Amino acid sequence: xxxxxxxxxxxxxxxxxxxxxxxxxxxxxxxxxxxxxxxxxxxxxxxxxxxxxxxxxxxxxxxxxxxxxxxxxxxxxxxxxxxxxxxxxxxxxxxxxxxxxx
Numbered sequence: 001x002x003x004x005x006x007x008x009x010x011x012x013x014x015x016x017x018x019x020x021x022x023x024x025x026x027x028x029x030x031x032x033x034x035x036x037x038x039x040x041x042x043x044x045x046x047x048x049x050x051x052x053x054x055x056x057x058x059x060x061x062x063x064x065x066x067x068x069x070x071x072x073x074x075x076x077x078x079x080x081x082x083x084x085x086x087x088x089x090x091x092x093x094x095x096x097x098x099x100x101x102x
Contacts, residue, residue, distance in 0.1 A: 027089060030089070030091040030092070031089050031090060031091065033091075033092050034079050034090045034091055034092045035079055035080070035090075037092060038074065038076070038079070039074060039092035039093060040073060040074060040093070041063065041071065041072065041073050041074060041092070041093040042071070042072055042074055042078065042079060042082070042090050042091060042092055042093060043069055043070070043071050043090070043091050043093060044069065044070045044071075044072070044082045044087040044089070044090045044091075045068055045069050045087065045088045045089045045090075045091075046068065046069075046070075046082075046085075046086055046087040046088045046089075047068070047086060048065045048066070048067075048068070048069070048070050050085045050086045051065075051070045051082055051085050051086070051087055052065060052070060053085070054078075054081040054082050054084065054085035054087075055070065055072045055078060055081070055082070057081060058075050058076075058077045058078040058081040059074075059075020059076055059077060059078060060072045060073050060074045060075045060078035061073050070082075070087075071093070
């Protein structure tokens with residue numbers, strides 16, 4: 001009787017399905033946190049052409065934009081308006097970043 005089991009793995013023995021499950025949980029958790037927590041700033045991934053007007057139309061304001069992201073300070077409806085304008089994911093900005101000491 002053989003006790004060896006075969007499973008699909010990625011790289012050096014990391015189960016592919018386990019890796020995909022962890023990524024799915026991370027993405028869903030961050031997207032839920034952006035809606036539930038109402039953070040001070042968010043990063044939205046998607047087409048900036050459609051998201052910049054959504055930030056301008058809400059109570060938030062634009063901090064920066066790149067090819068596939070928009071960073072914004074949030075108001076009460078900013079996260080929902082970003083999702084409504086076609087954002088793939090909206091994640092809260094965790095931490096203060098590099099600020100100058102006063």
